Amino acid sequence: MQMLKRTGEILFFSLLMQGVVFAQDVQVEAQVNSEEIGLNDTLIYSLDISYGFNTEPSQVRFPDFQGFKKISQSESTRMNIVIGGSQTFSKVKSYNIELLPNKTGVIEIKPATVVVKGKVYQSRSLKVTVLPASKSATPKRQQNQGLNVFKSPFDIDELPFDSRINEEDVMLQAVVDRKSVYVGEQFVFSVYLYSTIAIYDIEQLNLPKFENAWVEDLYNPQKFTSEQKRVGSRVYNVYLLKRRAVFPTKSGVYEIEPSSIVLNVVAGFNQRRITKQTQNIKIDVKPLPDNDKPADFPVYNVGDYRVSFSLNPSRQPMDKPFTLNVVVEGKGNINAFSIPKLKDNPELRFYDPVIRTEPSPDKKIYGGKKSFEYLIFAKRTGKINIPSFDVLFFKPDTSSYEKVSVSGLAVDVSEAEGVAGGVRKNSFSNDSTNIHSIRFINRIGTGFAGVGLKSFIVSISVLPFFFVLIILVDFGKFLYLYFGFDSEISRRKRRLKKEISSVERCFRERDIRGFIESIYAVIDEIIFIKYDVLQKGMTRDGLRQILIDKGIDENVVTDILSLLDTCDFIKFAGFESRGFDISTIKDRFDRIVREIGE
Incomplete structure (x- = not known):
């Protein structure tokens, strides 16, 4: 039954295209789904350009x-x-x-403006009455009856190359894992894309700026x-687009602005x-609680942590x-x-720590491991205690301040190797026994005097081979350029x-299938050879922008894309197997090749 339905559609479209005429007029029509809505209702503004x-x-x-x-x-x-005498295709x-209205009363929507080949077209202005209360449930969108595609008699809702998309077919959702946090405590922000239809690509994803916060990617x-x-009665493909850990640095109401996405879908x-x-x-x-808050508490030390410490070695010269x-x-x-900075004292010298941070690979919550390695030099021998200090952090789950004391550490310092009584043996002094003899190194002469006779003879004997090598390289270049050995460009030119x-x-031969495929290939090769643009996998809007950036006239770009659309x-409407008149397409192809293939 499905095969008969599809065959009927193709037969209908094939008969429909006999005597088709391509429309030249431009029409701009604006409309709204309702002229009267409530303050909480949604208004759908539609603009159709034919x-x-x-x-x-x-x-x-x-x-x-x-x-x-x-x-x-x-x-x-x-x-x-549009059917009427002859078929008009546009x-x-x-x-x-x-x-969404933000005030009540009669609101006028000004005309939209469209520019086509330098000419300006405008839609009509619209007036909408916004009532104080919701007029009804979310209004359904009215279809544009003036520009609807002609319906097939084979019980299909739309032509096979057109498919409408409902609002609930694609949804963007931003979620957080908690709505209340302390200053410095993380909440996880995630953006999900829900779709029941195929996603072709994502052009742009705009995320909040997260001001007054420290942000890490998860x-x-x-x-x-x-x-x-x-979700309800529908099954969605759900994509996780982005996940971030956000650490607010100020107390109060933290507002996250909306995220947005621009994407291309297959309809x-x-x-x-x-x-x-x-x-x-x-x-x-x-804000962090004031009760029991230590003085000079580091505001970013908020989380659930474990602290350990070690001293190596315990005995050292x-x-x-x-x-x-x-x-x-x-x-x-x-x-x-952060931890407290250790300061020098009369017995010990502390160097700034070497800090190593290893974020956790966990994609659901941010954390990891951080080490602080202090180098300590003793200023005297004997046993020396390391000054104690506290590592502080605030634990949100218990709303309490935690303290881990680094204490009870001591070092045992011996004399330096080769030192007696704190003076290094064999250290440099005025004692003549410490003066080493200096061996004079002969300086190599400069200029020709520094080249031996043997080296000179070898250089002269190799010189003819050097000239032969240069001649062979140049001859190879000549052969390469003359015969056009296979480079990417030369292969593309032959193709x-x-x-x-x-x-x-x-x-x-009126081979429409081959004719269309060959046009695709020619446009591909010309664009690659002349403008170094590989259009495979690129959207038409993306191709338009790149060609314009390459300096191609905008009208020429429009002609190229219009030819590809035709x-x-x-190809997709099923006319390639019929005796479709392709003369006008051939004329447009020849003109485009002349314009961009010069």
Whole structure:
């Protein structure tokens, strides 16, 4: 049954394209899903731009939407066929913007402005009445009846190259693991993408700035993976996009601004660019308690830690150092953890510690291990006690200050090796017995005088071989350039010549499938050879921007992309097996090759 349905669709579209005409007019239409909403209701603003296949909007300027807050925006492009005498084929670019009113009364939405090939087009202005209370449940979006794609008689909702996306098909969610923390205590911020449809790529992910906080990355994937999760009656593919540990540095209400994402999704045979945004999040940040708070408490020492210490070795000559190692390990802002600085005294000299930090590989909470290695030199012999000090931290789970005393350590210092009575033996003095004889080293002469006769003869005998080598290298370069040995560019140029011939042959034989595939290949090769751009795997919007950045005229870029879109339509809509007239496409192809292939 499904096979018959698909066959019927293809037959319908094939008959439909007989005598097709590509529309040239530009139409801009704006509408809202309701002219009267409540203050808590959502308004959907829709802007549809209809244009011919050889054109493309170069600029779209939306109204400023005064009186509304913009929540999200999505974008899509579809093919449109209008029946009436002859069939008219055009493209429609649709923008859907979700708005939330922030005041009551009659609000006017100004016209949108669209620029196509230098001409300016405007939509009509709209008026919306916002009532003080919610008028109804979240209103359903009205479909754009004026620009709807013609419906198939085979009980399909939409054409196979167009598919609508509901708001709940793609969702962006920001979550925190706790809503109340102390200053310096971490909360974990995660951003998830929920989707029931295929994700093509992510253009941009905007995260909060997290001002007045110390931030550490917990999860920053280079490639996104998903797991399935049921939400209500729907099953979503859930992607963890980002996870961060955030340590607020000020007390009060800490507000996390919304995150947003711009991504391309697969809808039928089209890619659609949509924007999603999360809500803001508020965290209650409590100050550290004053009760039992030690003086000069380091504000970043907040977490659940274990402290250990060791002294190595315990006995050492006076000219060699001891090592005091203090290790802090646990969950918290380990990078910012600090201990008291040890100061010199009459018996000991302390050097600044060597600090090593090893963050934990745990992707769910931030922590790790930090070591402080002090080098200590003694200033006298005998037994010397290491001054004690306290390592302080605040433990949020118990709301208590913890103290670990580094104490009870002593070193046993002996005389330095080779030293009697504190004076080094054989040390340098005016005693003549300590003066070593100096052996004179002959200086090697400079210039020709420093080259022996044997070396000179060897150099002269090798010289002819050196000249022969230079001649062989130059001759090799000549052969390489003359015969064009296989470089990437030369291979691509031969392939380009072959594909252009294939376009001509397929056009003569009316081989539409081969004709379309050869056009793809020619455009690929020209763009790579001339502009060093490999478009494989690139979105059309991305290709447009790169070609414009390379200095190609914007109208030429529009022609290239319009040609590729036409090829896509013929290929994916099932017309390649029919006697479709490809003369206009061949003319456009020839013009583009002349413009960019010179």
